[in-house]
Amino acid sequence: MPTATPVLGLRERNRLRRTRRVERAALELALEHGVDHVTVDMICEASDISPRTYFNYFGTKEGALIGPAPSVPDESLIEEFLHARGPLAEDLMLLMARSFLATAPDRDIFVMRRTLYAREPALQALQMTRMVGKRQATVELVMRRMAEQLPDLTETEARDEAQLVMSVAMGAFPVVSRLWIEESGDESEVEAYIHEAIARIRRIVSP
Amino acid sequence: MPTATPVLGLRERNRLRRTRRVERAALELALEHGVDHVTVDMICEASDISPRTYFNYFGTKEGALIGPAPSVPDESLIEEFLHARGPLAEDLMLLMARSFLATAPDRDIFVMRRTLYAREPALQALQMTRMVGKRQATVELVMRRMAEQLPDLTETEARDEAQLVMSVAMGAFPVVSRLWIEESGDESEVEAYIHEAIARIRRIVSP
DNA sequence: GTCGATTATTGCAGTCTCTGCACTTTTGCG
DNA sequence: CGCAAAAGTGCAGAGACTGCAATAATCGAC
Numbered sequence: 001m002p003t004a005t006p007v008l009g010l011r012e013r014n015r016l017r018r019t020r021r022v023e024r025a026a027l028e029l030a031l032e033h034g035v036d037h038v039t040v041d042m043i044c045e046a047s048d049i050s051p052r053t054y055f056n057y058f059g060t061k062e063g064a065l066i067g068p069a070p071s072v073p074d075e076s077l078i079e080e081f082l083h084a085r086g087p088l089a090e091d092l093m094l095l096m097a098r099s100f101l102a103t104a105p106d107r108d109i110f111v112m113r114r115t116l117y118a119r120e121p122a123l124q125a126l127q128m129t130r131m132v133g134k135r136q137a138t139v140e141l142v143m144r145r146m147a148e149q150l151p152d153l154t155e156t157e158a159r160d161e162a163q164l165v166m167s168v169a170m171g172a173f174p175v176v177s178r179l180w181i182e183e184s185g186d187e188s189e190v191e192a193y194i195h196e197a198i199a200r201i202r203r204i205v206s207p
Numbered sequence: 208m209p210t211a212t213p214v215l216g217l218r219e220r221n222r223l224r225r226t227r228r229v230e231r232a233a234l235e236l237a238l239e240h241g242v243d244h245v246t247v248d249m250i251c252e253a254s255d256i257s258p259r260t261y262f263n264y265f266g267t268k269e270g271a272l273i274g275p276a277p278s279v280p281d282e283s284l285i286e287e288f289l290h291a292r293g294p295l296a297e298d299l300m301l302l303m304a305r306s307f308l309a310t311a312p313d314r315d316i317f318v319m320r321r322t323l324y325a326r327e328p329a330l331q332a333l334q335m336t337r338m339v340g341k342r343q344a345t346v347e348l349v350m351r352r353m354a355e356q357l358p359d360l361t362e363t364e365a366r367d368e369a370q371l372v373m374s375v376a377m378g379a380f381p382v383v384s385r386l387w388i389e390e391s392g393d394e395s396e397v398e399a400y401i402h403e404a405i406a407r408i409r410r411i412v413s414p
Numbered sequence: 415g416t417c418g419a420t421t422a423t424t425g426c427a428g429t430c431t432c433t434g435c436a437c438t439t440t441t442g443c444g
Numbered sequence: 445c446g447c448a449a450a451a452g453t454g455c456a457g458a459g460a461c462t463g464c465a466a467t468a469a470t471c472g473a474c
Contacts, residue, residue, distance in 0.1 A: 011441065011450075039430065050453050055432060089411055121343070125336040129329075136328065160382050164407055167381075171374020175367050200371055202412045204296055205405050218421080218470065246459065257424050262461065415474100422469070431460075439452070444445105 019057060020106060022047040026064035027112040035065065035120050066127045067113060074102065082145050092142060092169045093176065093194045101187060114181070131170070138166050172197040226264060226275075227313060229254040233271035234319040242272065242327050273334045274320060281309060289352050299349060299376045300383065300401045308394060321388070338377070345373050379404040 025047035029038045040061050044051045058064045081095040117124040142162040146153065153161065172194070179193040232254035236245045247268050251258045265271045288302040324331040349369035353360065360368065379401070386400040 014441090015451090040432090041430085051431095052433095052454070053452050056452075059432090061431065087412070087414060122336075129332040129336050160385070161407065161411070164378065164382060164404070165411055167378020168375065168408060168411060171371065171378050174374075175371060178367070197371070198412050200368065201375060202409070204368070204372055204375060205294070205409045205412065207294060221469095222422090247461090248459085258460095259425070259462095260423055263423075266461090268460065417474085418472095420469100420471075422467100424465105424467070426464090426466105427462105429460105429462080431458105433456105433458085435455090437453080437455105439450105441450075442448090444447090 018047075018049065020109065022049055022054065022057065023064045023067070023109055024112075027109065027116060030065055030116055031112060031119075035062070035116075035123065062123065062126055065113070065116065066123060066130070067109075074099065077102075078141065081141070082148070085149075087198065088142070088145070089165050089168045089172075090194050090198050091145075092138075092165060093172060093198075094191065096169060096173065097176070097190050097194070101190075135166065139163055142166060168198075168201060172201060175200075225254075225256065227316065229256055229261065229264065230271050230274065230316055231319075234316065234323060237272055237323055238319060238326075242269070242323075242330065269330065269333055272320070272323065272330060273337070274316075281306065284309075285348065288348070289355070292356075294405065295349070295352070296372050296375045296379075297401050297405055298352075299345075299372060300379060300405075301398065303376060303380065304383070304397050304401070308397075342373065346370055349373060375405075375408060379408060382407075 022043065026038070026043045029042055029046060040051055040054055043064060044054050049057075054064070077095055077098055081091055084091045084094075086094075117127075139159065139162045142165050143158050146158055146162060150158075175197045176190070176193045179196070180190055183189065183193075229250065233245070233250045236249055236253060247258055247261055250271060251261050261271070284302055284305055288298055291298045291301075293301075324334075346366065346369045349372050350365050353365055353369060357365075382404045383397070383400045386403070387397055390396065390400075
């Protein structure tokens with residue numbers, strides 16, 4: 001009888017191993033030479049993969065540097081968000097944080113990535129750009145939850161409101177991330193950090 | 208005696224005229240065919256300019272679509288911001304709005320741009336990306352003002368705080384922009400719209 | 415106006431990113 | 445094993461972008 005854990009097939013395991021090898025190679029090269037002085041061919045040579053396959057995996061030159069696109073959050077996480085009754089912005093941030101943590105990135109790759117982001121802000125901007133792609137979907141999600149709790153808003157009002165909620169959440173995210181990394185790195189603390197960040201925003205916008 | 212207005216030299220005027228011609232051509236093409244199906248060569252053909260010159264002007268294919276990078280705000284505007292004593296986030300938004308308005312973009316180009324953004328969110332993301340380039344500078348600015356008013360913060364606290372202020376301001380910006388365009392388009396109203404947007408954020412983060 | 419100096423525009427050659435397509439190799443499975 | 449599906453690869457080519465050198469337009473002094 002096979003093990004109960006959903007063991008990945010050979011294909012999946014190969015793919016994962018390869019992905020990590022390429023990401024690691026790309027990050028090392030970028031940290032050493034700077035992003036602009038690294039070519040896809042260099043990455044491919046270093047990680048023993050064909051350029052064509054590289055693009056099949058990552059799509060763009062920067063793909064291996066900024067990591068996989070944030071996956072659509074789990075159905076269960078979404079459900080939880082929709083039915084939660086905490087402060088909206090905090091619940092949304094919790095959703096974002098949890099779906100990020102669910103990707104369980106390699107620790108060393110994660111650290112290299114952060115170092116690189118600090119050195120090359122353009123990359124971080126790129127990643128943000130990609131997140132904006134999810135923007136529409138996220139706004140819809142927030143609107144769905146608002147519809148259940150505040151059904152007396154017009155479409156436009158609701159959309160504005162949802163956009164603002166998302167902006168607040170995304171804006172507070174870097175601060176939460178910094179706290180999380182520097183203070184503990186413990187997942188259970190995330191909720192507290194989120195609360196803290198939102199409280200600061202409240203002070204900022206208080207008259 | 209020459210006129211009192213600082214009349215531009217022939218060079219400047221040519222450059223401005225050319226820029227607008229290219230931007231208009233690029234926007235028309237993008238609105239008609241979609242950004243991906245427009246090539247730089249097409250834009251150059253339509254606006255009677257050499258591709259090399261195109262890149263000298265705009266740097267990237269999208270440059271003509273998203274418009275010139277937001278210039279560093281006027282010294283006088285910065286001074287005003289630093290010494291204003293209104294709510295920090297609102298003053299910052301006012302600074303942003305005023306330095307945008309100072310660029311006095313063509314009305315029709317402005318409208319085309321907005322239409323295109325709505326149709327192709329990736330472009331808007333790009334523009335946001337470029338703004339992030341100014342992020343560092345803006346954070347410094349906010350910190351300078353905070354230093355005068357709240358001198359008892361540690362460096363890290365101050366930086367977090369400044370980042371949050373900027374996030375709030377940038378997040379609220381689209382809403383203000385929408386209000387401004389749809390409601391009146393009158394510059395004198397901007398302040399009221401900003402106030403309104405901040406008030407909404409306050410409600411959002413209120414427990 | 416003319417002329418030399420400055421600045422802008424352009425053509426060209428070349429590099430790099432990225433894509434479609436056809437072909438080969440690897441993997442999963444009966 | 446042997447066959448079908450999936451993944452990896454090579455190749456040709458389009459398109460974005462850059463450095464450099466040549467050309468053209470503008471400016472400022474005379």
